Amino acid sequence: MLFDWLSFDLLLAIALIALAVAALRARDLFKGIVIFMLFGLLVAIAWVRVHAPDLALAEAAIGSGITGALFLGALSRIERKKKSTAPARLENPVGGSTSGAWTVLLTIVLTVQLALAVLRGWGYSDGLADEALSRIDESGVINPVTAVILNFRAYDTLLEIGVLLLAALGVYAIGEGPTVRNLQRTSRSEVLETFVHLLTPMIVLTAGYLVWVGYKEPGGAFQAGALLGGAGVVLLLSGRELPVHAARPGVRIVLGGGFLVFLLAGLAVMQDRAFLEYPRASAKYIILIIELACTVSIGAILTVLFAGCANLLTTPSEEEGT
Amino acid sequence: MTHSSILIWPVLLPLFLGTVMFLIRGRSVLLLSLAAAVGTALTSFNVCRIVHQSSTLIHEVGGWGAPLGIVLRADGLTAVMLGLSGLVGLVISVYSLTYFKSNSRKEHLFWPIWLLLWGGLNGLFISGDIFNLYVTLELVSLGAIPLIALAGTRNAIKASLRYLLLALLGSMSYLFGVGLLYMRFGVLDLVMLGNVITPDFTAYVALALMIGGLIIKAALFPMHFWLPPAHSSAPAPVSAALSGLVVTASFYAIARLWFYAFPALELAKLSQLIGLLGCGAILWGGWQAIRQERLKTLVAYSTVSQIGYLFLVFPLCNTAVEGSGIAWSGCILFAVSHAIAKACAFLAAGVFIKVYGHDSISKLRGAGRQLPMVTLAFALAGVSLMGLPPSGGFFGKWMLLKAAFVTGQWGYGVVMVCGGLLAFCYIFRVLEQFMTAPDENAPKVKAPAVMTYSVLLLAVAAVSLGFFTPVLLSVLGVDSPVSLVSFAPEALLP
Amino acid sequence: MSTSLIYALTGIVIAGLGLFHYLSQRNILRKILAGNFIGTGIFLFLVSSAARQVDGPIDPVPHALVLTGIVVAVSATALLLALVCRYHDETGSLTFDEENDE
CATH class of the missing domain: 1.10.287 (Helix Hairpins)
Known part of the structure; x- marks a missing residue:
């Protein structure tokens, strides 16, 4: 070798x-x-x-x-x-810890216990690999991970999109501080402009490809959505005025759309079945629709999260409530 | 199969309407929020009713069934919790209709976040899968944080930051435990896990990680320190939801794991340790509550204290001892009555803040004359918190006491009595201020009617819960982990 | 020693390192960074445990769990960072120490 x-x-x-x-x-x-x-x-x-x-x-x-x-x-x-x-100096490498020795001791003991727990429990169980792989042809997709995420355990994924949506809502709730300042736009450089012009459509295309290919190969809504989110971050950094304010109805629809489509798809099949129990014949298409809608929403939500952390959310015009 | 789908509506309805309320703004907000609240409550009560009439409801999401898919279950315990979240959630929602200024930024954000949080809570109660439980816990935590931050004050921001840092640690600890259990036993379904689990080292470490993580979230002493600032700085309806429902849900998750997933493990020593922490919570929380200057921090420390009682179920409910099943009934009854009374107390404090602009106890002198209805509601909630008859708090505490005597653990009984005395002190300290005559030239004040009557409704529910104890226990008895002692309230009364 | 076990143990060491800094750092931004190391360490362990049977099939379930975990982690991180920025706006401080607050 x-x-x-x-x-x-x-x-x-x-x-x-x-x-x-x-x-x-x-x-x-x-x-x-x-x-x-x-x-x-x-x-x-x-x-x-x-x-x-x-x-x-x-x-x-x-x-x-x-x-x-x-x-x-x-x-x-x-x-x-x-x-x-x-x-004010914020530089503060590990120092400033109050009870260092105890923390060291605690973490070491804990880490050793965890390692022992892993070593002693390793290799006993096959988990659900066989179960999942033997029923994969009922799921409508070929990639086992996509099958688990969007079919076997789709309910977890639905709630997870809910968690993401909550994070966006939370960023809106936290975002508006008393000192509102927009990012000082850096002067636009030619190189960055060309880069952005070329990159954005490519990213969108790649994201679409990732969703499509996710049914049989590695990929799917989260990876594709993350790419879109990355594109959103680059656009924001290049000084583009992306619509990220919750005051705009379009933004809210894009943010909440994926979650709603997922929920409605789960409900639509519920006539004489369980929630999210897709009919065998159409499972593939239902999963594709859900993934496409979620990709767009995930991309938008990740962009909003970045805008929230980088203080790009507030406009002076937005009204203050009680 | 089809009829079990009613089980999932208390989750789906608030999630759906919450998202819709994010999309839609304008005049329909009032109507939609009312519809969402009533709908969620009714679907929860419906599950409660059907479980009581027939038996445990099971819904296999996606039709896969365990172990591959996620199974949702509603047994007696879940039904009680759903009923609780329906009642408290409904009142909090109605109260919030007038609490937030119409068409303000806060109102726009409150409703979607609160409805998603409510859906997450119901999802947590019906979850029958340890990883799904993790996702619902996150839904609850990430919903609770922004709602606290919505208050916008510096204290609220600081408190929610602290809370989230700790909650995150708790979640990661829990997730690690789930990973260990899956690695060792290969299942995530709660019931299947309970069947295959064996007492080995990996299982104990996983248990410690999961219970430890949840204890942080449930704010059990000494991990309670994040709670008083967070619960007292949030907007009043949010405080009510946090102290009434969110903390209860974390406790529920612990109890669910303890009695359903880990029955095969030897937990006697751990249960004594948790019992000691519970005692610490009862005494420390009660003592701190007495010393507080602000009404909301007093109520928040009272939560720290009352959580302690819930954790006494672990040492007291020892399945090996005949008759200790009464501890289980008492604990759940206590949890329900605490949730109702505490939500009521926070909502009442919110009315005082709305009217007077502050909640400093010493400056609330004479509030009882000016706002008799709200003061009455606070007093009634206090009756339940102190554990006086005929409140649910009384019967819950009584049953826990009885379990302490049956199992011969007198120490816990003594601590419970002391906790009751402390509660007596801090409630009366507030009521005394309320009852003194107001200043001659005090301005006339008026509380919003919707808020006043929703608070009063909860107060009446808290006090009269004692009369409904037999019903509650018969619901709880559906597929209970321990054999419940048949309950006759007359037997307890002197 | 198999490949997956190496990475599982590496994950635990990283989670432990993260935990130590999570507990001992006073700067909140650094705490959050440490939190992300704890999370990634746990994910590393979980993903490796999916390949614990040397010649057996790969278990897709832990993969799905970790994907969920990654999304939850980024959500929580975003909320924490937004809160920390707001806290810094209000107090000018990046620690919880009261004396630094003004």
Whole structure:
């Protein structure tokens, strides 16, 4: 064997731990966040190694990309605010912990217990692999992960879209502070403009492809939606006035649409069946409709979440209630 | 199969109408919100009624069934919880109709978030799957946080930030436990898990992670410190929902896991530890409540104290001891009456804030003369919190006490009596202020009628719950994990 | 030692590291970052456990659970960050210490 996979895995594992330490202990928080994003990409590689390409895509797009963008948006907002007011040092590497020794002890004991629990319970059960794979042809799709997400355990996924919608609502509820300031638009650069012009349609196309291919290969609504969300973030950063304010009815429809379509699809089949029990013949198409609607909503919600963290939500015209 | 689909409506209806209310603004908000509230409550009561008449309802979402699919179940315990969330949720909704200024930003955001949260709560109660339980818990947490932040004050922002940081830790701990259980036993369905689980190291670690995570969310002493700032800084209807329903739901999740998924494990020592924490909560919460200057923080500390009683069920309900099933009945009865009374107390405090602009107890002198109805409601809620007859609180506490004697654990009984005395002190401290004569030149004030009467309705429900105890227990008896002692209220009265 | 077990244990170590910083950091932004490391560590464990049978089939159920978990994590992170920004607007502080609040 030319290439030893086991040493690759060990090296990757060490790299993951090293990056985690580096990110958590970074003096500069900005650096920490960038290392976190890099860490996410390596996690994605690890997941390819354990045969989870769907998740590798999701982790790279959401876990690393979108989450990192949220952090950077929030950090730049705070830095800007701080420059405008009194300069206060926030740099605070691990120091300042109150009862350090106890925390160290507690975490070590806990981690060891968890590792023991995993080692002792490893390999007893096959889980539901056989069950899921043997009934996959009843689900209307070929990719087992899509089958679980949109058919076997579709109810979880429905509620999960509800959680995302709640996050967007929450960002609206929290967003409006007393000091309202819009992002100072950076002057538009030619390169960025061309980039955005080319990139946006490509991202939309790729997202559409990911949804379509998700029924048999890695992909699906969440990965595609994350791509759209990424496009939204890039557009916002390039200074585009994307409609993200809840005051606009169109925005609200796009945000809530995916959840509503999912709910209504589940209800529509309910005449003489259970909730979300699709008829065998049309399962594939129902799943596709749900995925398309959710992709758009997920993309929009992720964009709104970024706008909320980067303080791009408030317009001075929006009214204040009691 | 088809008739069991009524089980899912208390979840779907608020989720659907909540989203619709996000999309639609304008004049129809009032009508829609009322329809959503009444509809959700009625569908919940309907499940309650059918479970009582027939037996446990089971709905296999997607038609797959366990272990592959998600199974929803409504047994007696779920039915009681659904009935509770229907009643309290309905009153909170009606109260909120006039609480938020019409067509304001807060109103636009309150309704969708509250309805999604309510749907999440009902989803949590009917969930029969440990991972689905996680998703509903998240729906509840991520709904509760923005509602607190909606108050917009600095305290509310700080409190909700703290709450979310802890709730997140709790969720992750729970999720880790779910992962361990699935790795070891290969199922997520609660009932199947209860059948296949064996007492080994992995199972115990998973149990500790899950129960530990939920204890943070349920604010059991000493993880209670996030609760008083969060519950006291939220808008009044939100405080009522948090203290009345959200905390109860976290406790419900613990009880559900403890008695249904983990019966095969040896939990006696852990139950004693939890019992000790419960005692700490009762005494510390009660003591702190006495010392508070603001009405809402007092009520919030009272929640810390009352949560402690609920956790006494774990040491007291020992299936090996004959007759200790009474602890289970007492605990659930106590949970229901606490939820109603506490929601009532917070809503009443909201009326005082609305009218006087503050809730400083010492400055509320004479409020009883000016707002007699609301004061009466607060007093009635206090009767239940103190555990005086004929309130539900009285019977719940009595049954817990009896269980303490039956199982020979006198210490818990003593703590419960002390907790009752503390409750007596903090409630009377407030009522005393209310009852003193107001200043001569105090301005005339008037409370909104809708708010006043919805508070009063809850107060009457809290006090008269005692009369409905036999009904409640017969609902609870449907597929109960422990054999319930047949209950005759006359036998308890002197 | 199998590939999946290596990554499962790595996940637990990362979750532990995250937990330590979650508890000991005072800067709230850093706490949130640490929280994301706990989450990713748990996900790493869960996904690896799906491949625990060396020659057996891959279990798709943990994959679905982790996808849900990732979405929940990003939702919670967004809410936390929005709250932290608002908190900083109000107090000028990034910690819970009262003396820094003004």
